[in-house]
Amino acid sequence: MVRYSTPLILAALGGMYSERGGVINIALEGIMLAGAFTASVVTIFSHNPWVGLAAAMCAGLLVALIHAVASIACRADQVVVGASINMLFLGVPALVSGALFQSTGSTPQLPREQTLPEMHLPLIDKIPVLSQLFSGHTAITYIAFALVPLSYFVLFRTRFGLRLRAVGESPEAADTAGISVYRMRCAGVLLSGALAGIGGAYLSIAQNSLFTRNMTGGRGFIALAALIFGKWHPVGAFMACLLFGFAEAVSDQLQGVVPIPVQLIQIFPYVLTLIVLAGFIGRAIPPRAIGTPYVKESR
């Protein structure tokens, strides 16, 4: 369950930074793909997964930069930009891997040593049940989990977080107070890119050892659903990710055992999101200024 939630948590938290600032980021899926692909390719050439991880983060930042420029500077419709980025990264990895490795979209498999190593926490390892849950994960997982309380702190207890939220709720007021709306929103989007990139890297160099075409399989959207389910709050999003990760793990284990068809178990997170959006589990109210490009009004 922890393994399945990790990429979701990273992407969801990333999405939170972007959306709290007022920029809808449905490109999480594409950024994750970009991160996964970059991590795999760079690790193949550098033989070092940590370099791959760093590269994935940079890739995520770059893709987010495209999103930021188009949505914030060019004031294009954020959803359309996000959708186009997703489309782009269905195609780019396949094209590049075709050129580099003569493959149809996958990268060669990494030998075991070159994937991110599992880390065993010394003390907890000795405790039987807890060790299975908390130890033996890769660094990314620990980063992801640590980011949850960290994000809570950043978002609600720092000036940066306050400004980010202000820019998302009422950019006009924030602008009057002297906060650069563009810069804050950019920061939010770039952060989301970095995090989603790492989330993608998890898939290709930690959970698996290669990149396959469209390997995120909608996780970016599930992360978005988790974010909404969690009402744009780090802890809420985290719980939602765990829930969805649990559902995914369960569906894997239950295949063939339980009469519910696998496809129906797989659509569970999406149905849940619909229900949440319809307001049956408390209203999920997004940041007020989300989705609207900010135009500086003349005073």
Add this chain to the structure above:
Amino acid sequence: MKNVAKNLMFPLIAVVAAFLVGGVIVLIVGDSPLLVYELFLTSAFTGADGIGYTLFYATPFIFTGLAVAVAFKCGLLNIGAEGQLIVAAFAAAWVGLVLPGWPALLVVTLSILAAMLAGGIWAGVPGLLKARFGAHEVITTIMMNFIAAGLIGWLTHDHFRKQGDPILESLPIAEMKDGAPVGPHIPRMSAILEPLGIHFPARLPLNMAFFFALAACVIVYVFLWKTKWGYELRAVGVSPGAAQYGGISIARNIVLAMFISGMLAGMVGVNEVLGYRYRYYHDFSPGYGFSGIAVALLGRNHPAGVLLAAILFGALTRSSLFIQIFTDHVSKDWVVILQATIILFVACEAVFRGGALRLFRGSRPSVAGE
């Protein structure tokens, strides 16, 4: 005339720019852009094969482009065309399967109606959620896409498949015998042109649905600009507050727009199931729904523009196979990248047109008298 030229200019710039970027990518992977451009033009526009396939691929783009355009006109972004066409295609096949032996014309008519209804409902649900609960249609339609894929995949896999068939497809509603389909279907272009003395190869899947698509363009134009309902729909899109003040129901138009949008997307199912494969084939859509967004944007949400943009995308799809085969390193994905780049550029161009900006901005309905 000046207006038309102005409206054509920006999409044209976007397309040319995207092609240039695509050319650069081709250079990077080590092939010749000129070869790629040449392949594109020759494979898509020359010969009966070229034009036949281009128009066949253009048909679903016309439908999804119209679907997204109609939703846009009401200020909504319908990303759910992908899911809508899946349920519609399945519905069309389902009608054919549960009514064996009925008169073909009746079955075909019911199939088409079923497809439109299924697509309409699948889009209408997010529309309802938006109208009643303010749920953002982008997220709800994306969710519906996944739900559709899972639901229909399950139905096909567990209930409508031929025993032992490894491909995820339904039982056929019509079979090809000696080059002509037997069973409920809509005629291919070869059958339509035959009586006119024009020989058109029967293996080309271009079929009557193309004419439906052309008709749809005209119908959508008339509806949006020549009827009262179309006017109200557009009014809600341009300014929900003003429309409401004028007595127009925002909620009703949102649901209507989404329903119509879904109906149009559903017609893709007709092209696929009744005109080409004569069965439901899971995953048949190479992203028609998402490309519909590009087509609508490129066509400036006007049926005429959508038609032109759809033909361009049809041409791209047709040529993608040739480009993959006849170059060393460029694969079919180059076309996907090109499409994505076009969307990106067009989305940024829209900024310069004040009118289009208002279209994009009207995403949340002002229900409480904002």
